[in-house]
Amino acid sequence: MRCDAGDVGLCPLDVLPCKATVVVDSSHFTRKLIDASGMFALQLPTVGILKETLALGSVSKNDVPEKIEKSGAELFYMDGFEIPLVKGCAGWMIFKVVSEPHNEKAYDLIIGECVGAWADSRVFENGHWKFEEAPSDLRTLHYVAGGHFYAIGDVLRVPVEA
Amino acid sequence: MRCDAGDVGLCPLDVLPCKATVVVDSSHFTRKLIDASGMFALQLPTVGILKETLALGSVSKNDVPEKIEKSGAELFYMDGFEIPLVKGCAGWMIFKVVSEPHNEKAYDLIIGECVGAWADSRVFENGHWKFEEAPSDLRTLHYVAGGHFYAIGDVLRVPVEA
Numbered sequence: 001m002r003c004d005a006g007d008v009g010l011c012p013l014d015v016l017p018c019k020a021t022v023v024v025d026s027s028h029f030t031r032k033l034i035d036a037s038g039m040f041a042l043q044l045p046t047v048g049i050l051k052e053t054l055a056l057g058s059v060s061k062n063d064v065p066e067k068i069e070k071s072g073a074e075l076f077y078m079d080g081f082e083i084p085l086v087k088g089c090a091g092w093m094i095f096k097v098v099s100e101p102h103n104e105k106a107y108d109l110i111i112g113e114c115v116g117a118w119a120d121s122r123v124f125e126n127g128h129w130k131f132e133e134a135p136s137d138l139r140t141l142h143y144v145a146g147g148h149f150y151a152i153g154d155v156l157r158v159p160v161e162a
Numbered sequence: 163m164r165c166d167a168g169d170v171g172l173c174p175l176d177v178l179p180c181k182a183t184v185v186v187d188s189s190h191f192t193r194k195l196i197d198a199s200g201m202f203a204l205q206l207p208t209v210g211i212l213k214e215t216l217a218l219g220s221v222s223k224n225d226v227p228e229k230i231e232k233s234g235a236e237l238f239y240m241d242g243f244e245i246p247l248v249k250g251c252a253g254w255m256i257f258k259v260v261s262e263p264h265n266e267k268a269y270d271l272i273i274g275e276c277v278g279a280w281a282d283s284r285v286f287e288n289g290h291w292k293f294e295e296a297p298s299d300l301r302t303l304h305y306v307a308g309g310h311f312y313a314i315g316d317v318l319r320v321p322v323e324a
Contacts, residue, residue, distance in 0.1 A: 019269065021183050047318065054320045103265065107181065111269065129306050142314060144291050147322040152304060153315020156209065158216045160309040 018114040020095060025108050029061035035104075038097045039083050040112055047151050048137035049073065049088035054147060056086070081116060090129075090140050091119040131155070180276040182257060187270050191223040197266075200259045201245050202274055209313050210299035211235065211250035216309060218248070243278060252291075252302050253281040293317070 020042060024031045034040045045053040055071035064070065075084040078094070085092045095112025103109040123134040131139050132155045139151040184202060186193045196202045207215040217233035226232065237246040240256070247254045257274025265271040285296040293301050294317045301313040 019185075021271065023181075050318055051320055054322070058322070100265075103262075107273065109183065109273070111271070127307060128310060129312070131312060139315065141318070145289060147320040148290060149318040149320070150291070150293065151315045151318055153301065153313045156212055156303070156311040156313060158213055158309040158311070160216070160220070 018093075018117075019098070020093070020112055020114065022110050022112065023108050024110060027062075031108070034097065034110060037083065038099075039081075040095050040097065040110065041083050041085055042093045042095065043086055043089040044091040045086070045141050046088055046090050046137060047139045047141065049086065050141065050149065052086070052088070053141060053143075054149075057143070078116060078118065089120070090123050090138055091117070093117040180255075180279075181260070182255070182274050182276065184272050184274065185270050186272060189224075193270070196259065196272060199245065200261075201243075202257050202259065202272065203245050203247055204255045204257065205248055205251040206253040206302045207248070208250055208252050208299060208303060209301045211248065212303065212311065214248070214250070215303060215305075216311075219305070240278060240280065251282070252285050252300055253279070255279040 022040060022042070024034060024040075030040075052071050052073040056067070056073055059067050059071070061067040068075070074087040076087055077084060078092070081094050083094055085094075093114050094116040096115050098111040098113055100109075100111055103111065120138060123129060123131055123138045129152075131152055136151075139153075142150045142152065144150070182204060184204070186196060186202075192202075214233050214235040218229070218235055221229050221233070223229040230237070236249040238249055239246060240254070243256050245256055247256075255276050256278040258277050260273040260275055262271075262273055265273065282300060285291060285293055285300045291314075293314055298313075301315075304312045304314065306312070
């Protein structure tokens, strides 16, 4: 499967069935989009889009209507889905909301069932990440606070008994 | 606060109120412990306990009653809590289950409210991780599959506008 995610090959992933939960406060702009569409996406941002990721995560579209344009992030769409995704991530998963009104109201907790997943084949192959073989700007980001991130680091392997 | 976590200083963390969700299949040994005690812990394993972490995560106490002893992991307890924690982690959080029988039955999804949190002060200070200043065996682990891990890697900082 190919799409307009830039000059990268995307491999569709066999992760179904798979669920995930997200917590999105009811005041957030994104929450209205999730409630209206019944869909959300989880994406794995990378070193190559560090500044764009921070901008997307630290500004609300409630306050800055042109948030996306100002962030520098480039969006794309996968065939058959209307939810925008961010170019430069290492992986993308699209979820359909499993309606659970009590969770959504009491905890802002939303359960999703995965309906599509893709990874950049330069960093993910045969069910495994291969960050050590890929360009360093494809390493995933792990956020702390205040503009402070860590990239994923060295590979470690432990022999597993058959 | 000090405890018997080895020769490390533990800093209690001001993370309250804070909730987290875990999914623990009803067949797992751990699930019975959570259901009986109404408590669970989330811990951040490190490079220094790589083999112990894999052993704890890949063997069930349903099959191997002496799982803990065989794993090589050393346990300790925080004052006032009866839940065992693993020495050598970078951080530990203890949660009290928020009873939601529908979630637990339908999704094996358990919501917890944090009642205590601590970090190894060699790697966490003033609300921030400082892996780059600490011994490399304190770097946190990120698991893929089949004995394949990544350690947390390089620090990255983006200037944040005031």
